[in-house]
Structure formats: structure tokens, C-alpha cells
Amino acid sequence: MAKAQVYKVAKIFDGEIRETDLTLVEEELPPLEDGEFLVENLYLSVDPYMRAYASSYSVGQVMIGIQVAKIAESKNPGFPVGEIVVGDLGWRTHTIIKESHNQHLYLLPDIGNLPKSLALGVLGMTGITSLYGFLDICNPEEGDTVVITGAAGAVGSHVGQIAKIKKCRVIGITGSEEKARWLESIGFDYVINYKTTKDLAGELRKGAPKGIDCYFDNVGGDISTTVMGLMNIGGRVSVCGSISGYNMKVPLRAAIVQPAIVQKQLRVQGFHATQFRDRWINGIKQNLQWVQENKLKYRETIYDGFENATKALIGVMKGENTGKALVRVKASHVENESLDFNNALTKFKKFQRA
Numbered sequence: 001m002a003k004a005q006v007y008k009v010a011k012i013f014d015g016e017i018r019e020t021d022l023t024l025v026e027e028e029l030p031p032l033e034d035g036e037f038l039v040e041n042l043y044l045s046v047d048p049y050m051r052a053y054a055s056s057y058s059v060g061q062v063m064i065g066i067q068v069a070k071i072a073e074s075k076n077p078g079f080p081v082g083e084i085v086v087g088d089l090g091w092r093t094h095t096i097i098k099e100s101h102n103q104h105l106y107l108l109p110d111i112g113n114l115p116k117s118l119a120l121g122v123l124g125m126t127g128i129t130s131l132y133g134f135l136d137i138c139n140p141e142e143g144d145t146v147v148i149t150g151a152a153g154a155v156g157s158h159v160g161q162i163a164k165i166k167k168c169r170v171i172g173i174t175g176s177e178e179k180a181r182w183l184e185s186i187g188f189d190y191v192i193n194y195k196t197t198k199d200l201a202g203e204l205r206k207g208a209p210k211g212i213d214c215y216f217d218n219v220g221g222d223i224s225t226t227v228m229g230l231m232n233i234g235g236r237v238s239v240c241g242s243i244s245g246y247n248m249k250v251p252l253r254a255a256i257v258q259p260a261i262v263q264k265q266l267r268v269q270g271f272h273a274t275q276f277r278d279r280w281i282n283g284i285k286q287n288l289q290w291v292q293e294n295k296l297k298y299r300e301t302i303y304d305g306f307e308n309a310t311k312a313l314i315g316v317m318k319g320e321n322t323g324k325a326l327v328r329v330k331a332s333h334v335e336n337e338s339l340d341f342n343n344a345l346t347k348f349k350k351f352q353r354a
């Protein structure tokens with residue numbers, strides 16, 4: 001009989017997440033019934049939205065999250081043993097699935113020898129967010145100047161590279177010098193460290209001498225107010241998230257943005273990755289093609305061991321990650337990873353730090 005390790009909400013997050021807000025319990029799983037299959041979690045996605053959604057949690061519920069998992073047992077011919085699935089299954093090591101009960105579950109398309117973990121990042125939800133959240137809403141044109149906040153994260157680093165593919169000038173805003181250097185190495189034209197700059201508006205004017213046409217907003221707050229104040233007439237703002245406020249006990253406050261929206265006739269639009277469900281697999285294929293053509297680089301920050309999942313989420317909220325943050329459920333899990341330089345560098349640095 002299979003057993004599952006499961007994280008449950010012990011206390012609704014209040015301010016910064018604490019390790020004791022989630023508790024790890026063991027569940028015994030029943031034998032499979034016809035039509036069901038059992039999956040074993042390989043990698044768990046760690047995302048800021050997990051903090052943002054905390055007000056909708058209830059104590060005792062399974063912690064939310066997407067995972068890439070291997071089918072370990074099956075009584076469903078559509079989901080044979082050994083296949084890899086991606087699903088919104090929560091923070092669990094093992095899950096029994098009835099296909100009809102899980103709309104967000106799909107078999108991973110063929111990604112060749114690339115690491116399966118990419119199914120959570122550049123070839124997964126954050127990749128879809130980046131692709132459609134940027135192209136559909138910012139509608140970038142060649143020569144446009146694009147500003148991206150949260151630029152060295154999973155979504156931000158991806159959006160910046162799509163903007164380069166579209167021949168835009170790309171300015172990234174991030175929180176460390178190391179992240180800034182990485183962004184330059186993958187093609188960002190100008191990078192600002194929001195933690196050290198004393199004059200964000202001045203830096204933006206320097207980086208964007210022709211003004212800003214598109215803003216991909218991952219952070220909200222005063223940084224966004226400053227960016228929007230420097231936009232060109234007819235600028236487009238894609239509102240992806242507002243991480244600067246997620247940990248706050250009172251709602252995020254920032255200087256009002258309405259004057260800029262009116263005077264510059266900006267189009268400001270929010271979106272949610274799930275609205276692109278009907279184009280999801282096509283989006284993965286587009287991102288895969290760019291990875292294979294070496295036009296889209298990625299980095300992953302991997303936390304080893306399911307027992308470190310809460311630490312990982314706390315770390316992401318503090319900016320520990322570069323690129324996509326995820327948990328490798330079994331620290332010993334090794335697969336046929338590609339010889340990706342950035343991955344190798346991340347691992348080397350983690351090894352050096354240890």
C-alpha cells in the first residue's frame with residue numbers, strides 16, 4: 001500500500017511565512033480503482049502566488065502547487081506507467097488521480113533530453129505566463145522599450161528574452177548584482193538593482209532614453225508607479241503580479257497611478273495563466289523551440305528534498321532564487337539532464353556555498 005507525505009496548512013500565513021505555518025503528515029493511500037492511477041512527485045513548483053493566495057486557504061487543507069510526476073501504477077490505459085504528468089496536485093509526494101477529477105492535469109509533451117523539471121518553469125506554467133502574458137497584452141513591436149520587474153525570476157527572465165527575440169530594448173529591475181550580471185549575460189540591455197539605486201527614475205531615464213513602451217509588472221508598489229510615470233503615450237502594461245505586497249499584513253499601498261494612465265493613455269491589463277488553457281500545449285511547444293534554438297536560456301534554483309519545501313517558499317519570497325525555484329522531491333533523484341551551462345553553474349555555486 002502506497003504512503004504519501006503531504007503538507008497541510010497549519011496556520012494561515014500572516015506576514016512572512018514561517019516553517020510552522022505548514023505541517024508535514026503521512027497518509028496511507030487506498031488501492032487503485034478502475035480508471036485511477038498513482039503518481040509519484042518528482043519536482044514541486046515553488047511560486048510567489050502561493051503566498052498571494054493565502055487569504056483563501058483554510059487550516060487543514062493540502063498546500064497548493066503544481067508538480068511534475070511519474071505514473072507509478074495505473075488502472076487507466078490513457079495514463080500508462082512510466083509516463084510523466086504535470087498537474088495542480090498540491091504539496092504531496094504521491095497522489096491517486098481520477099482523470100475526470102483533475103482538469104489541470106496533462107501528459108508532458110515530448111521535450112527530448114531536457115530535464116523534466118523544466119515542465120514547471122520555462123516549459124510549464126511560468127513559461128505560459130511569460131509567453132502569452134507578454135505578447136497578448138504588451139503587444140511589443142520592434143524597437144519598443146520594455147521594462148520588466150522581478151526580472152531575474154522565472155517569469156521575468158523569460159519575458160526579457162522574448163522581448164529580445166521581438167527585437168525590443170529590454171530593461172530589467174532586480175534585487176542583486178549577481179542577478180543583474182546574469183541578466184546582462186542573457187541579453188538584457190540595461191539592468192537596475194532596485195535595492196541599491198538611490199534614483200530609480202533617473203536610472204530608468206538613462207536606460208530608456210526614448211521612454212518606455214511596455215511594462216511587464218511582477219512586483220507592483222512604488223517601483224511600478226515610478227515605471228508607469230515614465231511611459232510613452234499609448235504604452236501597454238501587463239500586470240502579472242505584485243510580489244512586493246504579498247507578505248504585507250495590510251494591503252499594499254503605493255502612490256496612485258491614475259494620472260500616468262490618463263495622461264499617457266496607457267492600457268493596463270491583468271491576466272491569469274489559466275486563461276490561456278486552450279493554447280497551453282502550443283505555448284509549451286513555442287518555448288521548447290526557442291530553448292532548442294538557444295534563443296531562450298533558463299536557470300533553476302533547486303532545493304533538494306521534500307522536507308525543504310517550506311524553506312524553499314520562504315527563500316523565494318526573500319529573493320533567494322534566480323530563475324525558476326523548485327523542489328527536487330527525492331534529493332537522490334537523477335535524470336538525464338542536458339548539459340546546460342547555466343544549470344551547471346547554479347549547481348556548482350550551490351555546491352561551493354554548501
Ligand SMILES: NC(=O)C1=CN([C@@H]2O[C@H](COP(=O)(O)OP(=O)(O)OC[C@H]3O[C@@H](n4cnc5c(N)ncnc54)[C@H](OP(=O)(O)O)[C@@H]3O)[C@@H](O)[C@H]2O)C=CC1
Pocket residue numbers: 046047048049052125126129150151152153154155156173174175176179218219239240241242243244245271272273274316317318319320321322323324325
Ligand atoms: N498572473 C499569473 O497568472 C501569474 C503571475 N505570477 C506572478 O509573477 C511574479 C513572478 O513570479 P515568479 O517568476 O514565479 O517568481 P520569481 O522567480 O520572480 O521569484 C520571486 C522574486 O521576486 C523578487 N522579490 C521578492 N520580494 C520583492 C519585493 N518586495 N520587491 C521586488 N521584488 C521582489 C525576488 O527577486 P529580487 O532578488 O529581484 O528581489 C524573488 O526572487 C509574481 O508576482 C507572481 O505572483 C506568476 C505566475 C502566474
Ligand SMILES: CCCCC/C=C/C=O
Pocket residue numbers: 049052066088104125240241272273274
Ligand atoms: C494552475 C495554477 C496556476 C496558478 C497561476 C498563478 C497565478 C498568480 O497570480
